[in-house]
Amino acid sequence: MCAVSTAHVLLGLLSKHPQHGYELKQAHDAVLPGAKPLAFGQVYATLGRMERDGLVAPDGAERVGGPDRTSFRVTTVGRTSLDAWLDEVEPPAPHASSALLAKVVVALLAADSDRARRYLTAQRKAHTDRLRELTRAKTDPHAGVGAVIAADYAIVHLDADLRWLATTLARVADLDEEIRQ
Amino acid sequence: MRASTLVRLAVSGTRTDSVRLLLTAFGSALATLGWLCAATVAALGFAGSDLGSAADDNRYTSALLREPGLRPGVVTAFVLLTIPVLAFVGQCARLGAPARDRRIAAMRLAGATPRQAVAIGAGESGASALLGSALGVASYFVLRRVLDNVNAHGQRTLPTDVLPSLWVIVVVAVALPVVVALASAWLLRAVTTSPLGVVRRGPRRRPPRVWPGILILIGLLTFAGFAPLVRFLSHHRIAIPASLTLTIFYVGVLMTVLGVVVGAGWIAYATGCVLRRASRRAAGQLAAARLIADPWQGSRAFGVLMVAAVFGGGTAVIYQHFVSMTATTEAQNRLVATLLHQPYEASPPDSFYTNATLLVAIAVLLAAVIGALGQLVAISEAIVSRRRAYAGLVAAGVPRSVLARAQLWQSLAVAVPALTLATTAGLLIGRFVTGTSVHAGAGSIQTGDGPVIKIPDVVGAVPVPWANLGLVVGVSVGAVALTVAIGLLFLKASTSVDELRTA
Amino acid sequence: MTEVLLAARGVVKSYGNSPALRGVTVDVGEGEIVAVTGPSGCGKSTLLYCLSGIMRPDAGEISYRGARLDTRRESERSALRRGDFGVLFQFGQLVAELPAVDNVALPLLLRGTRRREARSAAMVWLDRLGVADVARDLPGEMSGGQAQRVALGRALVTEPHVLFADEPTGALDTLTGEAVLGHIVRVVREQGTAVVLVTHEATVAAHADREVALRDGMLDPTGLGFPMASPAAVGAGPAAAGPRHARTSGR
Numbered sequence: 036m037c038a039v040s041t042a043h044v045l046l047g048l049l050s051k052h053p054q055h056g057y058e059l060k061q062a063h064d065a066v067l068p069g070a071k072p073l074a075f076g077q078v079y080a081t082l083g084r085m086e087r088d089g090l091v092a093p094d095g096a097e098r099v100g101g102p103d104r105t106s107f108r109v110t111t112v113g114r115t116s117l118d119a120w121l122d123e124v125e126p127p128a129p130h131a132s133s134a135l136l137a138k139v140v141v142a143l144l145a146a147d148s149d150r151a152r153r154y155l156t157a158q159r160k161a162h163t164d165r166l167r168e169l170t171r172a173k174t175d176p177h178a179g180v181g182a183v184i185a186a187d188y189a190i191v192h193l194d195a196d197l198r199w200l201a202t203t204l205a206r207v208a209d210l211d212e213e214i215r216q
Numbered sequence: 217m218r219a220s221t222l223v224r225l226a227v228s229g230t231r232t233d234s235v236r237l238l239l240t241a242f243g244s245a246l247a248t249l250g251w252l253c254a255a256t257v258a259a260l261g262f263a264g265s266d267l268g269s270a271a272d273d274n275r276y277t278s279a280l281l282r283e284p285g286l287r288p289g290v291v292t293a294f295v296l297l298t299i300p301v302l303a304f305v306g307q308c309a310r311l312g313a314p315a316r317d318r319r320i321a322a323m324r325l326a327g328a329t330p331r332q333a334v335a336i337g338a339g340e341s342g343a344s345a346l347l348g349s350a351l352g353v354a355s356y357f358v359l360r361r362v363l364d365n366v367n368a369h370g371q372r373t374l375p376t377d378v379l380p381s382l383w384v385i386v387v388v389a390v391a392l393p394v395v396v397a398l399a400s401a402w403l404l405r406a407v408t409t410s411p412l413g414v415v416r417r418g419p420r421r422r423p424p425r426v427w428p429g430i431l432i433l434i435g436l437l438t439f440a441g442f443a444p445l446v447r448f449l450s451h452h453r454i455a456i457p458a459s460l461t462l463t464i465f466y467v468g469v470l471m472t473v474l475g476v477v478v479g480a481g482w483i484a485y486a487t488g489c490v491l492r493r494a495s496r497r498a499a500g501q502l503a504a505a506r507l508i509a510d511p512w513q514g515s516r517a518f519g520v521l522m523v524a525a526v527f528g529g530g531t532a533v534i535y536q537h538f539v540s541m542t543a544t545t546e547a548q549n550r551l552v553a554t555l556l557h558q559p560y561e562a563s564p565p566d567s568f569y570t571n572a573t574l575l576v577a578i579a580v581l582l583a584a585v586i587g588a589l590g591q592l593v594a595i596s597e598a599i600v601s602r603r604r605a606y607a608g609l610v611a612a613g614v615p616r617s618v619l620a621r622a623q624l625w626q627s628l629a630v631a632v633p634a635l636t637l638a639t640t641a642g643l644l645i646g647r648f649v650t651g652t653s654v655h656a657g658a659g660s661i662q663t664g665d666g667p668v669i670k671i672p673d674v675v676g677a678v679p680v681p682w683a684n685l686g687l688v689v690g691v692s693v694g695a696v697a698l699t700v701a702i703g704l705l706f707l708k709a710s711t712s713v714d715e716l717r718t719a
Numbered sequence: 720m721t722e723v724l725l726a727a728r729g730v731v732k733s734y735g736n737s738p739a740l741r742g743v744t745v746d747v748g749e750g751e752i753v754a755v756t757g758p759s760g761c762g763k764s765t766l767l768y769c770l771s772g773i774m775r776p777d778a779g780e781i782s783y784r785g786a787r788l789d790t791r792r793e794s795e796r797s798a799l800r801r802g803d804f805g806v807l808f809q810f811g812q813l814v815a816e817l818p819a820v821d822n823v824a825l826p827l828l829l830r831g832t833r834r835r836e837a838r839s840a841a842m843v844w845l846d847r848l849g850v851a852d853v854a855r856d857l858p859g860e861m862s863g864g865q866a867q868r869v870a871l872g873r874a875l876v877t878e879p880h881v882l883f884a885d886e887p888t889g890a891l892d893t894l895t896g897e898a899v900l901g902h903i904v905r906v907v908r909e910q911g912t913a914v915v916l917v918t919h920e921a922t923v924a925a926h927a928d929r930e931v932a933l934r935d936g937m938l939d940p941t942g943l944g945f946p947m948a949s950p951a952a953v954g955a956g957p958a959a960a961g962p963r964h965a966r967t968s969g970r
Contacts, residue, residue: 220834221828221829221831221834224821224828224834225828230815230816233816315815318815319814319815319816322812322813322814322815323814323825323829324797325773325800325806325808325812326800326801326812326814326825326826326829326873327797327798327799327800327801327802327825327826327829327830327877328797328829329793329794329797329798330793330794330797331794332797332829410773411773411797411800412768412773412774
């Protein structure tokens with residue numbers, strides 16, 4: 036997973052409530068168990084970078100000890116950055132995109148429902164548009180075998196993404212019901 | 217749509233459809249023959265009509281044909297007998313109905329209007345009925361020739377020398393196909409409204425009501441209360457015209473019969489509930505579930521047999537009545553001989569009434585046979601049309617014997633109580649009509665120049681003819697068992713694994 | 720700007736007590752392929768039945784070329800299926816007792832065409848769809864893919880303006896289904912026929928120009944399963960769309 040996404044995941048987690056670096060690492064691993072567990076060094080390094088960029092700030096009046104003892108919160112700039120990231124659609128790519136996974140997870144857990152819905156709608160539309168393009172390319176009478184096979188590969192995986200998206204939404208809806216009850 | 221298209225679409229069919237056409241034609245031929253026979257006897261004329269005279273017609277050996285007063289009864293009997301035949305034809309029309317409905321639905325989907333669909337379906341049945349009635353008319357004429365015999369006195373056994381008027385023959389020949397075509401048009405109305413064939417309808421949850429039982433009771437009460445009512449009214453010197461009596465009689469019979477037939481559904485449902493609770497084996501449970509889910513399925517074909525059982529019960533009682541009457545009369549004759557101090561001469565009993573009743577019994581038996589045939593058609597259809605489900609069950613490991621036993625349970629568990637009830641209803645009707653005792657009648661004899669001797673009334677009790685009633689029930693239940701056994705012959709073929717093929 | 724061929728406004732339909740459609744509004748333009756998608760039970764097939772005149776809606780309007788469709792008599796609506804509309808289902812639509820060529824010729828025969836003409840027209844279509852070799856076979860004697868192509872031939876033999884297809888490849892394996900879909904798309908593009916294609920698969924819907932998503936009997940503009948509460952017209956009909964071949968969606 037690229038560093039950009041890690042920062043955004045941490046931002047998303049922080050947007051709920053301020054946390055220590057240690058808590059952040061636990062939360063990240065819990066929310067994305069499939070990914071490689073985040074190293075503490077990476078957490079602090081990312082936090083440092085984000086603080087430098089003004090996306091997060093120490094929570095509380097002053098710094099107490101080092102970064103491992105400081106609780107961070109997200110700033111207004113950080114929130115804007117997070118929103119902007121959620122406004123972007125992940126390009127529908129043929130290979131398993133963990134960027135997609137991260138974004139959907141953050142959207143469902145950290146964003147409010149309107150924003151989440153907007154993002155998910157746009158993402159789904161991007162996927163179906165790409166599906167249509169690929170299908171058109173595939174059914175072109177001049178398409179070579181290689182092109183058809185490649186298009187099939189992409190189509191099948193995009194279809195899988197869409198199915199997963201639908202299932203996830205239903206699952207989250209169920210969870211919401213449970214929590215409400 | 218062109219006529220040639222209509223014909224082509226109407227006769228497009230599978231083997232089942234061919235069987236249906238043949239059976240419909242056969243049934244129609246029989247019905248036409250029956251009506252023509254009735255018309256022939258009617259052509260002899262009734263007493264008081266301008267065709268006949270009140271005098272006996274000595275051209276025939278059988279009293280039924282000679283005496284003009286008896287002819288209406290014969291005509292009625294023939295007409296009544298064609299009713300079970302028509303019920304049989306109706307039963308045959310349901311053969312292969314699912315496949316036919318699907319075919320018509322597919323045509324509707326392709327753009328056939330409801331009217332076109334009805335034309336195709338009704339045309340098919342009407343055509344086979346037309347063929348049948350033509351066959352019936354042809355066989356009528358053939359039989360006239362073949363059965364014509366004149367004995368030494370110039371008498372015939374059958375009225376083969378009489379021909380009903382031409383227009384009667386034409387009407388009979390045409391009426392049947394028209395009736396059959398109209399009936400199938402009505403049956404097809406559900407399919408004509410939806411090109412999707414089976415409409416998503418919820419399963420029928422309401423169990424059949426008990427009101428038919430009330431019908432039966434009312435019918436029976438009519439008979440029970442009628443005799444006392446007559447006595448009451450005659451005390452007060454109010455005369456009741458015979459036609460009213462007859463009408464009430466017919467109405468009572470009709471209500472009882474209707475109640476019995478319609479009540480068969482409730483009996484099936486109740487039997488299903490009882491079976492579900494009482495049975496511990498798979499076969500019984502299967503039968504119970506089927507009866508509860510669709511109580512009408514088996515009982516429709518059953519109706520004819522039940523009506524036959526009602527009439528059978530009544531006939532047995534009436535027969536017993538005449539036998540007792542003969543015995544009582546004989547006893548009175550003995551008494552008279554004793555009173556007159558004369559030796560008793562046994563005179564040959566007048567067997568007219570008992571013979572007539574026996575003829576009625578034969579007619580009832582015939583109706584029962586036709587009903588059994590209809591039942592056979594129904595059971596075979598039920599087994600064959602469910603073959604995919606049965607094949608699946610057998611493939612999943614259900615032994616065929618369980619399926620066979622379930623079918624037996626399903627039919628017999630309903631047949632025994634229903635037929636007993638029907639026979640009992642017939643018994644009760646008979647009892648109410650004939651009474652529990654016979655009177656030979658009081659009177660007096662003027663001996664030559666001697667005193668007038670009073671002859672007391674001899675009363676004989678009429679026992680309930682248990683043996684004959686048992687016979688009625690036994691024969692009808694046996695008929696059901698036989699039809700199930702024959703129908704089960706189809707089970708082996710229906711459950712072969714081939715039926716599971718989908719591709 | 721393409722003409723609106725088929726228009727539905729606020730269509731409501733229930734089966735007994737269970738509602739299938741709760742106010743759906745949709746347009747189908749001339750020559751466009753519209754995919755109607757959604758999970759099972761969302762009412763897509765019901766919408767197709769109402770649009771094609773097979774069923775009458777409980778409320779709402781359906782118009783074909785500007786004239787009301789749902790108020791017409793059963794016989795008129797049936798007549799539409801012999802001319803302007805063609806219907807293609809997942810299975811069960813061929814008459815099992817007629818050979819393929821007669822099945823394809825059936826709509827023509829039903830409207831009075833002479834047998835020879837009808838049959839030769841049918842053969843042309845069987846040829847075009849690559850199933851001329853099974854012309855004399857019964858539907859039960861051919862493979863699923865062949866049967867669907869025969870059914871497609873029957874749907875198109877009257878050169879309809881709209882083809883209604885309900886999960887046409889649902890019972891077929893992937894490659895066979897693709898082949899059938901390919902035939903459908905090719906022929907309707909050649910004829911300029913509009914298509915209403917009901918499917919629950921995204922890969923099938925991808926063959927269409929535009930998607931209309933349903934959920935619980937209502938329009939679902941997000942496609943995610945959040946149905947709209949009000950039956951307002953959704954997104955774009957063909958009027959708002961760009962030129963046909965460059966169109967990727969109704970934006």
